[in-house]
Amino acid sequence: MARKKLDEIRPEQGDDAAARRTPMREFSRSLPMSLLRAREAVMRQFRPSLRNHGLTEQQWRILRALTAVDEIEVTELARVAFLLGPSLSRILRDLEGRALIERKAAENDARRAVVSISAKGLKLIEAVAPTSEVIYAAITRRYGARKLAELQEMLGALEASLAGMGAEDAEVEADE
Amino acid sequence: MARKKLDEIRPEQGDDAAARRTPMREFSRSLPMSLLRAREAVMRQFRPSLRNHGLTEQQWRILRALTAVDEIEVTELARVAFLLGPSLSRILRDLEGRALIERKAAENDARRAVVSISAKGLKLIEAVAPTSEVIYAAITRRYGARKLAELQEMLGALEASLAGMGAEDAEVEADE
DNA sequence: GGAAAGAACTTAACATGTTAATCATCTCCC
DNA sequence: GGGAGATGATTAACATGTTAAGTTCTTTCC
Numbered sequence: 001m002a003r004k005k006l007d008e009i010r011p012e013q014g015d016d017a018a019a020r021r022t023p024m025r026e027f028s029r030s031l032p033m034s035l036l037r038a039r040e041a042v043m044r045q046f047r048p049s050l051r052n053h054g055l056t057e058q059q060w061r062i063l064r065a066l067t068a069v070d071e072i073e074v075t076e077l078a079r080v081a082f083l084l085g086p087s088l089s090r091i092l093r094d095l096e097g098r099a100l101i102e103r104k105a106a107e108n109d110a111r112r113a114v115v116s117i118s119a120k121g122l123k124l125i126e127a128v129a130p131t132s133e134v135i136y137a138a139i140t141r142r143y144g145a146r147k148l149a150e151l152q153e154m155l156g157a158l159e160a161s162l163a164g165m166g167a168e169d170a171e172v173e174a175d176e
Numbered sequence: 177m178a179r180k181k182l183d184e185i186r187p188e189q190g191d192d193a194a195a196r197r198t199p200m201r202e203f204s205r206s207l208p209m210s211l212l213r214a215r216e217a218v219m220r221q222f223r224p225s226l227r228n229h230g231l232t233e234q235q236w237r238i239l240r241a242l243t244a245v246d247e248i249e250v251t252e253l254a255r256v257a258f259l260l261g262p263s264l265s266r267i268l269r270d271l272e273g274r275a276l277i278e279r280k281a282a283e284n285d286a287r288r289a290v291v292s293i294s295a296k297g298l299k300l301i302e303a304v305a306p307t308s309e310v311i312y313a314a315i316t317r318r319y320g321a322r323k324l325a326e327l328q329e330m331l332g333a334l335e336a337s338l339a340g341m342g343a344e345d346a347e348v349e350a351d352e
Numbered sequence: 353g354g355a356a357a358g359a360a361c362t363t364a365a366c367a368t369g370t371t372a373a374t375c376a377t378c379t380c381c382c
Numbered sequence: 383g384g385g386a387g388a389t390g391a392t393t394a395a396c397a398t399g400t401t402a403a404g405t406t407c408t409t410t411c412c
Contacts, residue, residue, distance in 0.1 A: 035211055046208070090393095151327075
């Protein structure tokens with residue numbers, strides 16, 4: 001009944017044998033979907049191992065980031081772990097409750113909080129890391145080290161390309 | 177006043193403190209992080225426009241997928257929109273409440289539900305699509321059409337590479 | 353033809369994503 | 383020095399991700 005009046009939006013070549021099996025070819029090939037599926041394919045490899053150690057992906061990112069520094073302010077941690085403030089707040093509360101991290105106030109600014117990994121947290125990291133390394137190595141071997149490096153290069157370039165594109169709503173100029 | 181939360185998370189380098197910084201180079205260059213940042217950079221472009229129309233990214237994915245078919249079963253919809261069952265259930269409930277989609281039971285199997293987009297839903301899609309196309313075109317122009325195609329090719333290859341890698345926990349064999 | 357196993361959702365429960373609001377502190381400037 | 387505004391962090395509120403459990407219906411198989 002209500003059917004494709006949207007077909008001209010993404011002109012697509014007429015399919016061949018996949019008439020029934022592959023409906024929204026063009027949709028599934030959009031850049032956001034490609035990135036989403038690729039990332040999910042990668043993370044699917046890691047999640048079970050992390051889960052076995054009682055860690056979520058984000059908790060792992062935070063602990064992993066903390067191992068590289070003595071201590072770090074919360075805002076800076078959000079930047080490197082690529083988490084939004086509210087998510088980070090919740091996770092830090094949990095990790096602190098589990099004694100995996102330590103938190104204190106900054107010396108010269110009572111607003112800022114400084115976080116560091118605890119000995120217990122380090123031990124946990126050391127328990128998980130070997131498996132993660134094995135998985136990462138398997139991915140690299142399957143996909144090819146050179147190709148993987150090239151992919152990361154292109155992803156970084158994409159990020160850089162879009163860095164300037166203002167995230168203005170783009171509605172006004174598009175509609176008028 | 178409180179606009180730009182995520183924007184400040186990525187202030188680009190070039191700071192005074194950049195010398196002492198750059199601690200977790202290796203961490204920030206991991207494949208999952210690269211994919212996450214790239215996808216976020218892309219979605220940041222689309223989210224404001226969708227939001228102006230009262231749609232989340234996932235709701236848009238569903239409606240967009242529905243425009244390509246007459247009707248579709250829930251499980252198949254979950255596959256093409258790349259959503260897990262529980263998320264899809266919740267979103268469909270909401271979209272049905274807003275009369276953007278219609279749902280009925282399958283004829284020969286009372287377990288299955290069949291979903292289709294409503295006239296109202298189609299109208300909404302048609303209102304959002306032009307802006308989305310403008311944004312997509314801008315991204316393509318900035319990054320390069322050829323490079324974009326190559327990136328998607330490589331992302332698909334990555335997905336395919338990992339398709340076989342069992343998601344077995346990989347803990348037992350790694351620990352013993 | 354009916355119990356058991358499977359299938360297709362759906363609900364539940366918890367963790368995170370996302371935006372807005374709040375709270376506390378700090379900085380600037382009069 | 384004190385108040386307006388900026389800043390760092392948290393909380394609030396809602397939507398989704400993720401896994402497990404529950405519901406309803408179907409198929410299998412004895």
